[in-house]
Amino acid sequence: ETGVTQTPRHLVMGMTNKKSLKCEQHLGHNAMYWYKQSAKKPLELMFVYSLEERVENNSVPSRFSPECPNSSHLFLHLHTLQPEDSALYLCASSPLGAGAQNGYTFGSGTRLTVV
Amino acid sequence: AQSVAQPEDQVNVAEGNPLTVKCTYSVSGNPYLFWYVQYPNRGLQFLLKYITGDNLVKGSYGFEAEFNKSQTSFHLKKPSALVSDSALYFCAVTYSGGYQKVTFGTGTKLQVIP
Numbered sequence: 001e002t003g004v005t006q007t008p009r010h011l012v013m014g015m016t017n018k019k020s021l022k023c024e025q026h027l028g029h030n031a032m033y034w035y036k037q038s039a040k041k042p043l044e045l046m047f048v049y050s051l052e053e054r055v056e057n058n059s060v061p062s063r064f065s066p067e068c069p070n071s072s073h074l075f076l077h078l079h080t081l082q083p084e085d086s087a088l089y090l091c092a093s094s095p096l097g098a099g100a101q102n103g104y105t106f107g108s109g110t111r112l113t114v115v
Numbered sequence: 116a117q118s119v120a121q122p123e124d125q126v127n128v129a130e131g132n133p134l135t136v137k138c139t140y141s142v143s144g145n146p147y148l149f150w151y152v153q154y155p156n157r158g159l160q161f162l163l164k165y166i167t168g169d170n171l172v173k174g175s176y177g178f179e180a181e182f183n184k185s186q187t188s189f190h191l192k193k194p195s196a197l198v199s200d201s202a203l204y205f206c207a208v209t210y211s212g213g214y215q216k217v218t219f220g221t222g223t224k225l226q227v228i229p
Binding site: 002040090 | 147205222
């Protein structure tokens with residue numbers, strides 16, 4: 001257990017469904033991230049939250065909607081996804097600024113399959 | 116824009132032999148470099164980092180990496196591979212002050228053969 005917990009671990013959803021991924025950390029970190037991991041591609045940074053404010057949105061389609069209600073929780077709301085959105089979605093956290101030099105802490109991921 | 120290249124999709128090495136996983140990078144300014152490891156059904160786990168100082172950095176599980184500024188490389192090494200080292204390895208880069216903007220490579224699968 002890394003201190004970053006993601007639920008669910010596996011999710012199968014239809015293209016018309018709405019679902020949410022959850023990430024929780026109690027490491028005292030103030031930055032949280034969503035990454036998408038697809039086979040043979042670099043990890044894609046989707047969203048960055050710093051002190052609960054979104055500071056980075058890397059041209060992610062609007063069918064992905066993040067929410068950060070407090071510094072310990074991060075959600076990724078999903079709706080009308082496409083089969084190419086099937087991937088492993090990773091949440092990570094870190095301290096802000098120079099504290100992130102010690103690396104990010106990742107959760108185990110949610111394996112999403114869109115059918 | 117910053118980028119990371121991991122030229123090998125897979126590296127095979129016999130147990131007990133030395134291993135090298137290659138990484139080259141491109142970034143404006145002073146690079147901050149990282150290696151992460153991912154075991155099956157797990158997230159990425161931090162292994163080691165280069166921020167400044169000695170070009171040879173040591174990390175977890177006996178791994179080390181050598182920063183080479185002229186070749187813009189940061190290869191991961193271990194003197195003697197273990198079967199349990201078999202996993203997916205990611206190189207990552209950012210720059211001084213860019214702590215929330217880390218770019219990862221595509222990953223290299225390391226297979227240690229008994």
